[in-house]
Structures are given as structure tokens and as C-alpha cells.
Amino acid sequence: MFTEAFIKKVKNIAIFVIVYTLLFILFFSTLSYTLPFVLAFIIALWIKPITIFLNKRLKISLNISSLLSTIIIFTIILFIIVLIIFKISIEIRDILNNLPDINNIINISQVYINKYEQYFSQISPEYVNRFKDEIISLLSNAYSITVTILKTSVSFAIKLPKVFLIIFITLIGTYLFSIDLALMQSRFLSIFSDKTKDKVVMIWNEGNKMFSGYIKAYTFIVFLTFIETLIGFSILKIRYALSLSIISAICDLLPIIGIGIIYFSVALFYFFSKKYAICFSILLLYIIVTVLRQILEPKIVSSSLGLKPIAVLAAIFIGIMSHGFIGMLYLLFLLVFYKILNKSNVL
Known part of the structure; x- marks a missing residue:
């Protein structure tokens, strides 16, 4: 066949x-x-x-x-x-x-929920209560994750x-x-024999070139996230802009967490502080940073590694959806090693 x-x-x-x-x-x-x-x-x-x-x-x-x-x-x-x-x-x-106490946040949330509850009066009470519980649960989880990240950072310093x-x-x-x-x-x-030695040297040189490109590509992406966040937060005059920008850049490497955990936490803080313009600006900045990353990442990585953008995009998406950051690394390096061995006429 x-x-x-x-x-x-x-x-x-x-x-x-x-x-x-x-x-x-x-x-x-x-x-x-x-x-x-x-x-x-x-x-x-x-x-x-x-x-x-x-x-x-x-x-x-x-x-x-x-x-x-x-x-x-x-x-x-x-x-x-x-x-x-x-x-x-x-x-x-x-x-x-x-940081405000979690009970204060929940109480403020409850006030907002009660304020707009009249709009849901025609909906089944069961769904309204479930919606309230989901919002409170979401806020509690966001608060807990934020505090955990911050405490972990302090613990790291200790x-x-x-x-x-x-x-x-x-x-x-x-x-x-x-x-x-x-x-x-x-x-x-x-x-190795002389013939094999030349092939091994070729594999080494290609590997060194591609891995250097990979590291440079993601260093640029993380640095870009850091700069965008720092500039945006500085323009909005958000306190602790440097720390939040560094944490956002680190979170940018973790697809499961992502920069959203920082942006949404800061946006919620300003929402409850009744600074709605800043809250909206932070969410808008998050959309801009996320869209730019999604556009640039496949192009930068593919050009650095000499791979087709569609292959890199597929590796990133499938890897993240299957096993998160480790899955993405597995598929990207699989493509890289295959490319190296293919160019060296091993595969």
C-alpha cells in the first residue's frame, strides 16, 4: 500500500x-x-x-x-x-x-446585588439566588488567589x-x-566517526540556534507584557505599578493563571472603590495586552524557530488545552527537535 x-x-x-x-x-x-x-x-x-x-x-x-x-x-x-x-x-x-477584609468585599458585593435585584424580580428566585452565590463565590476565590500569590511572593523572599x-x-x-x-x-x-561527527556538530549548531531563538522570543514576549502593564498602570496612576507589572509578566508564562488574575483583581479593587473610569480602563488595557500577545506570540516564536506559524499556533493551543504550560512546552520542543533532526537529514 x-x-x-x-x-x-x-x-x-x-x-x-x-x-x-x-x-x-x-x-x-x-x-x-x-x-x-x-x-x-x-x-x-x-x-x-x-x-x-x-x-x-x-x-x-x-x-x-x-x-x-x-x-x-x-x-x-x-x-x-x-x-x-x-x-x-x-x-x-x-x-x-x-487589603480590605474579605467580609467587607462580600458585604459590598451584597449591597450591589440587592440594589439590582429588582431587575431580576421576574426571574425565578432560584436562579437569582444561584447567581448571587456564584458572584460571591467568584469574588472570594479571586481574593483568595490574589492573597495566595502575594503571600507566596513574600514567602519566597523569606x-x-x-x-x-x-x-x-x-x-x-x-x-x-x-x-x-x-x-x-x-x-x-x-x-563518533568522522561522518557522524559532522552530523552531530550540525545538529548541535542548529539546536543552539533554535533554542537561543526560543529563549529570545519568550523573553521578548514577557518583557513586552511587563512594559505594557507598567506604562498602562503608570498612566492610570495605579499604586505598586512596578510590582504588579513584574507579577503580571511572571503570570504571563502560566497559561492557566495568566495576567487576568492581576488585571481583574486590580479592576475589582477600583470598582469597589467606586472609581469606575479606572476600572474600565484596566479592563480595556487587559484586552489590548491579551490581543497583542495572541497576535504576536505565534509570529515571534515561529520566526525565531524557523517553524510555520500555523504549527506553532496549533502546538500552543493544543498543549495548553491538554496539559497547560507543560503541554505547550512538550509540543513546541517536539516541533523544534523534529525541525533540527529534519534539517540534519536524520529524519
Whole structure:
């Protein structure tokens, strides 16, 4: 029925999907233990050009140039992180101290519900009561989620010693990886024949190019969300604009939560404060940011990875609908690895 070449290609693709799935599960199931070393390896690859530049220009040993490049990068990263955490911790503590009690919110909601209840007088009381219960439940859940996110952020700041331990291990690992990177690469390639070695180098170069593009694409998307939120909230003169913008950018990476949890919480706060113009403006800003993200994400990611926009859009949608953020990552990386192996004539 089918040609031998087609059957062989299908078998190769099936083997690839099975192997990829097993490695994906293994990677994410062990990431909590291997995170510092994964980060160290990625950063070592990232600072490799700096290490080589210092080694050749300053004519110093590889050990010293690796140490200098590692210290420079980590000093910059730590300075930015400490500055952001310090600013956010102060603002979040202030937010928590000034949050209205949940009972007050429910009481205010009840007043509004009673005020407009006359419009529902012709509807069955059962549906009206159910509608009231749903609104109160929704408000309670939104309030609880907001407080949980804020308290988690504070808890994260409190548990910084553990974070700094991970950073310290990542720092040492980056230094050691940057020293042995060239040696590791040559040893790894030495196990292959000359013909296979060229193909492995091609796969590595293509993979490095595509993963760099992927990271740059999502860094740009998250940064764009942060800037849009910061500018919008600053124009509307909303307090804690910086903290809310950073949290929105982080939530933007989590499709199940999304930026809506921040925008709707802030909008509800201004609604109950009877500042309806600001409430409406926040909802309008949310629509603009969301629409821009939905338009730009497939285009930016597809152009960065060299994939067709429809394939990226399908991977994002199917992944999110099936298993959320992890599902999206699984399908996107599946496309990326397939593209790499296809361009290298492996598949």
C-alpha cells in the first residue's frame, strides 16, 4: 500500500516521538534536583564568548578568564535580582497591610446585588439566588488567589537562603563547566566517526540556534507584557505599578493563571472603590495586552524557530488545552527537535 521509504520515515518519526517523550518526562521529573547544574550549563554556554574573549585579548589562562566572566555575569544578575526583590517585598508587604477584609468585599458585593435585584424580580428566585452565590463565590476565590500569590511572593523572599544556596551551586557549576566546556565537547565528539561527527556538530549548531531563538522570543514576549502593564498602570496612576507589572509578566508564562488574575483583581479593587473610569480602563488595557500577545506570540516564536506559524499556533493551543504550560512546552520542543533532526537529514 505504502512505499518502503514512507514506512521507514514513519518508523523513524515514531521512534523519535517515543524517545523524546521519555527524555522529556525524565528531564522535568528530575529538574528539582538538577536545576542548579542545568542552569550552570546553560549560563556556561551563554558566557563562552566572553570567556574566549578574555582568554585571547588579556592573554590569561582559561581558569582565570572563566572565573572573571562568571563573576561579571553573576554580579550583574544578582544585583538586578536583589534590587527587584527588595522593591517588590516592600510593595507587596504594603499591599497586604492595606487589603480590605474579605467580609467587607462580600458585604459590598451584597449591597450591589440587592440594589439590582429588582431587575431580576421576574426571574425565578432560584436562579437569582444561584447567581448571587456564584458572584460571591467568584469574588472570594479571586481574593483568595490574589492573597495566595502575594503571600507566596513574600514567602519566597523569606526563604532566600535556599535560593542563594541554589545560586551558589549554580555559580560554582558555571565556573567548572566553562573551564571544561571545550574539553567536554571534544571528548563527546571523539566517540563518533568522522561522518557522524559532522552530523552531530550540525545538529548541535542548529539546536543552539533554535533554542537561543526560543529563549529570545519568550523573553521578548514577557518583557513586552511587563512594559505594557507598567506604562498602562503608570498612566492610570495605579499604586505598586512596578510590582504588579513584574507579577503580571511572571503570570504571563502560566497559561492557566495568566495576567487576568492581576488585571481583574486590580479592576475589582477600583470598582469597589467606586472609581469606575479606572476600572474600565484596566479592563480595556487587559484586552489590548491579551490581543497583542495572541497576535504576536505565534509570529515571534515561529520566526525565531524557523517553524510555520500555523504549527506553532496549533502546538500552543493544543498543549495548553491538554496539559497547560507543560503541554505547550512538550509540543513546541517536539516541533523544534523534529525541525533540527529534519534539517540534519536524520529524519
